[in-house]
Amino acid sequence: MKYLLVLAVVMVAFYIWRNNRLSDRAEAARQAPPPKPRANVPTIMVACQQCGTHLPETEAVRGQQGTYCSTEHRRLREGGSA
Numbered sequence: 001m002k003y004l005l006v007l008a009v010v011m012v013a014f015y016i017w018r019n020n021r022l023s024d025r026a027e028a029a030r031q032a033p034p035p036k037p038r039a040n041v042p043t044i045m046v047a048c049q050q051c052g053t054h055l056p057e058t059e060a061v062r063g064q065q066g067t068y069c070s071t072e073h074r075r076l077r078e079g080g081s082a
Helices: 002-031 071-078
Strands: 045-047 054-056 061-063 066-068
Touching: 061 071, 066 071
Parallel strands: none
Antiparallel strands: 045 054, 061 066
16 A cells, blocks of 8 residues: 555656646747748849859949959950950
8 A cells, every 4th residue: 555655656746847847848938039030032143244253243343244253354345444
């Protein structure tokens, strides 16, 4: 009979420990800040009209006949004196 009593005490202690652990996890999840969304904005790539090298549009040099990877290539292709 005393073994049943010990088993019952152990099971109640386990039940209380398990419920406290689960409630701590749920509370921690509620308090955690939501993850920041990643900016998955694609970068527009353009090709240099002189050499064909691809580069981001923000880094390209614009000319009358298109985009170039450098001012030197723009000068060579458009024939101007830069």
